[in-house]
Amino acid sequence: MSIDDADRVHLARAVVLAREALLDGDEPYGSVLVDATGAVRFEDRNRTKDGDQTRHPEFEIARWAANNLTSDERATAVVYTSGEHCPMCSAAHAWVGLGRIVYATSSEQTGAWRASWGGAPGPVAALPIQTVAPGLVVDGPELSLEDEVKELQRRAFERG
Ligand code: ZN
Numbered sequence: 249m250s251i252d253d254a255d256r257v258h259l260a261r262a263v264v265l266a267r268e269a270l271l272d273g274d275e276p277y278g279s280v281l282v283d284a285t286g287a288v289r290f291e292d293r294n295r296t297k298d299g300d301q302t303r304h305p306e307f308e309i310a311r312w313a314a315n316n317l318t319s320d321e322r323a324t325a326v327v328y329t330s331g332e333h334c335p336m337c338s339a340a341h342a343w344v345g346l347g348r349i350v351y352a353t354s355s356e357q358t359g360a361w362r363a364s365w366g367g368a369p370g371p372v373a374a375l376p377i378q379t380v381a382p383g384l385v386v387d388g389p390e391l392s393l394e395d396e397v398k399e400l401q402r403r404a405f406e407r408g
Contacts, residue, residue, distance in 0.1 A: 306337035342381035351388035
């Protein structure tokens with residue numbers, strides 16, 4: 249598939265959530281769950297600042313979906329996210345049977361930015377979503393949001 253204007257609205261919301269996370273001391277990531285009718289059903293942002301590094305919004309969405317949506321609803325739902333799912337979240341997304349993923353920036357981009365700023369790699373390999381979950385439909389990156397997401401990542405990196 250390709251990214252259309254309706255997708256861009258939800259991606260922009262994911263980036264707003266990422267900014268909120270950054271301003272609250274968390275890592276700059278946000279995600280939105282949209283059902284087949286186009287309605288936003290759940291959204292969240294990174295909440296790792298208190299020490300639980302698994303509190304990614306995509307993981308929270310998978311848990312929420314498992315508890316609140318039927319399997320058909322999950323299969324036709326779309327998750328929009330400011331940064332591509334990490335392997336943990338890709339696996340959670342696939343295990344609960346969620347549908348398409350659309351991301352603003354890729355893990356490869358984020359890793360390259362951090363490396364260019366002198367950062368060390370994280371503890372988990374930045375595998376593409378489809379390496380972890382080959383059956384998923386995935387779209388991204390969205391070039392119109394790249395500069396904004398990169399700036400959020402830079403601010404988080406410089407904050408340490
Ligand atoms: Zn994750």
